Amino acid sequence: MSLALHLPALQVVIPLISAPLAVLVRRGGWAFLIVTAASWAALAAAIALWLATADGATISYALGNWPPPWGIEYRVDRLSSFVLLLVSATAAIVLPYARASIEREIPHAQHYLFYAMFALCLTGLLGIAITGDAFNAFVFLEISSLSGYVLIALGRDRRALVAAYQYLIMGSIGATFFVIGVGLLYLMTGTLNLADMAERIGAIRESRSVLAALAFLTVGISLKLALFPLHQWLPNAYTYAPSVVTAFLAATATKVSIYLLIRFYYSVFGESFVFQKLPLPEIMLVMSIAAMFVASLVAAFQNDLKRLLAYSSVSQIGYITLGLSYDTVNGLTASLVHMFNHAVTKGGLFLFVGCAVAVAGGSSLARLSGLARVMPLTSFGIVLGGLSLIGVPGTCGFIGKWYLILAALEKGQWGLAMAVVTSSLLAVAYVWRFVETAYFREPHASLAGRKEAPPALLAPALLLAGAMLYFGLETSVSLGSAAGAAVMLMAVGK
């Protein structure tokens, strides 16, 4: 089975090749088929890798048979296989939706380019998750970011250009910081292989260059993952991007950045150094709490549903980093499982919002008033996603918060447990904005005579809505992987 041996490479190469193929065929329909097929193949590869690493095994793959640390190594462990699964599954669900969605939002002539960019973005995100090489990670980061900027700029609102440009500037600053950090590490250790770097860094961890590298990496990645207060590029980018792009990026891009941060903290610098010697947990705690509260509050004041959800993403990222700052197995589990569950929730939510946009012609709350009478399923889906954002038991959003509270109690931090609960109440406030608009207002004039979105849009969204409930009740996949990865990280990070 030589094919199975090359799964790590195929995971990235299949979507990568589909991008130029999509450009070559120059037809929207064919490009759609090629990229969708590639994403499903990537999903199959991710599932295979996830199964292969489920017992805690680590797969190391030397690209071009150049053995690490000289060649580029792809390294799949429980954490990366979990992220690969998340990213490729999202792409596989979102792509079928894309066809009907961009029909309404992107000019026909650009469709094949859209698919090509989507494939590249997917490649980049998968690459970040799978590579064991610091510079390779930077390359993939840039691939996913650059294609991401293009995808956002495709939005039909002209402000999408400005949003994409702003994201470009900020993203480039983030990437620059990242590469400066990697450069400093290379300078100090003489290697780019993460595992090798981790071994060599031990003796020189306290040197100023390594500390500077850590600072640059932290800020650079924080910018990409939109950790408060470096989140300001995110709301506009999410708001003006085409619906399907918002759904995909919201579900994956920030999550992969979180992966990268965890990877550097635990697998390179080491848990005992980052979290116990440095004041990083305290800083992260403050940022997380601020994100949870400020962003939720700001979300409650938005007039545009996409923007509202974008701010909610910022606050939910706060929960994820909060778990990280605890530096316990349960805290890390909470982070990872919430990362997964929030991706499911937000991905589903933005797909539903895309349905609403397709019918109502816009995502401002004013336009969506009375939506429930015209589009009951879509409205229900958005409310369900909202409940998951709040963390209502039975939805997947509950699991992460539950573990956050458990981890806080474990450390004896009653205040933090209360903070999680209180900020969830703020989530009620912004979810309520939608409920009030959709269920208790007269339908907007543009909704008169309109019907529910077509099945091509609704089906993928409903699939994710089902996933929100499924992962809220049956947690062996999400929680199992997260807990396994957390135990592994804490063990190797010493």
Add this chain to the structure above:
Amino acid sequence: MSADFPVALILILGALAVPLLRGSVRAVYLLLLPVAAFAWLLAAPHGAFGQVQLLGQTLVLMRVDRLSLLFGYVFLIATLLSVIYALHVKDTMQQVASLVYAGCAIGAVFAGDLITLFIYWELTAVSSVLLIWASRSNSASRAGTRYLVVQLLSGMFLLAGGLLHWRATGSLAFGPIGIDSLGGALMLIGIGVKCAFPLLHNWLQDAYPEATPTGTVVLSAFTTKLGIYALARAYPGTEMLIWIGTLMAAFPIFYAVIENDLRRVLAYSMNNQLGFMVVGVGIGTELAINGAVAHAFADILFKALLFMSMGAVLLRTGTVKGSELGGLYKSMPWTTGFCIVGAASISAFPLFSGFVTKSMIMSAAADGGLLTTWLVLLFASAGVFHHAGIKIPYFAFFSHDAGIRCNEAPRNMLAAMAVAAALCIGIGVYPGALYAILPYATSYEPYTTGHVVTQLQLLVFSALAFAVLMRTGIYPPELRSVNLDSDWFYRVAAPASARLCSRAIAALQHAGGSLVDGLTRRIIERAQHERKPQGWLVRSRPTGSMTLWVMIMLLGYLVLYYSS
């Protein structure tokens, strides 16, 4: 069907199919659901069933014992009554919400662990608020929101307390908890909100009268009684509850008599009846617990009956303001009759249900030597007779004829009221049936000469006082009638002090209301400003300021890393 199947799901899942059915099929289906659940309960064996593993904890979805069964029975009876009562309503949302709400309340009653309890607890809040919003008026929407916030907060207290309790004891079982630990105290606050403890009670009078005519009937049955159930389960014999309950039984009287909206009067009287039950739980003897639980059973029925009669009046006349009604007995004779049965029951007339249950609590208080409590409860009994027993039927159906001529209530409403009235009388005449299903075996005999004579004296003098005031032409009686109870209560004190008291309460209410209104308005204005594009929270940031933040963060990290 296996004993593991949670009975709540019959209603909750069953409700989801309601939108698919039409016309009479739907009506039959709606009636069948509670009947099926009831039949299931009758067959249910005692014990803990439906155990599932979640997040490493064992949840018990079906804990069947005498206490939970009793509440299960009466909740299902109330569900059936409310379904019959609402058969003419064509609003699918209300039908689904009522069933889900009832199902969740029943689920909470059978919950054997705190997590299950918490989940159903919150679900009752979410599903019941729909019945308030179903009025689709502005005030209902606001009241509903306030209601939801309070109810969810109650759940938060329950959750916080439950977690503390779990950490302290390592057990999630929902059994006797007590208030000695912080967790137990927090949970008591959460449950207290549902029971409408004094100062935690305002949501009740605020929200219930805003619901639809049929919605209020449903609401009155479950939320507060679920609180009583939880109290009886977790805090029997907690002395503090005696005082809370005593206060609860007494203070709403003052409000109830000055209130003009008759449904709101009922909401206050609900508070007062709950006080009796809380006292019962607080005393904690077998007789007292029996009394509290039995009174909850009876209260669900007669309170539903009263709310149903007021709902019928509201449906036919469009108002339940005491000052605008009167003389309705000519148009709605049946409703009048049923309302009087409900009024007699709540006033604890012998041969009506309230008598046989309330006297158990009174006896328990007397047995325990709680003189003050006993006296206050006596006063509260008189008060309840005044405002619920006389005021409601008198102002709605008799009094001066307001000239309203309308149709009798719809047949389905009359049928529901008839069943409820029959139950009220049935329990009063033959209490043995109810006594047989109480948590503890009892040989209590309500119809002793002492009980009957005391109660009749109380009622007759109360009625006499009312009659005298009416005959002497002190009119309009709404505000004056305050003096009636307080007069009776402050027999030795100057009547003026009572008048002052009620005025002060009214003034306080007014002042408090305007303060809250002012604050809310200011917050809303502020929020509206924030929503405009130039609002600080809404506007987009220029790239430069974002970059500035990046630099600040980098510098911050560097400084902190280097200095550590």
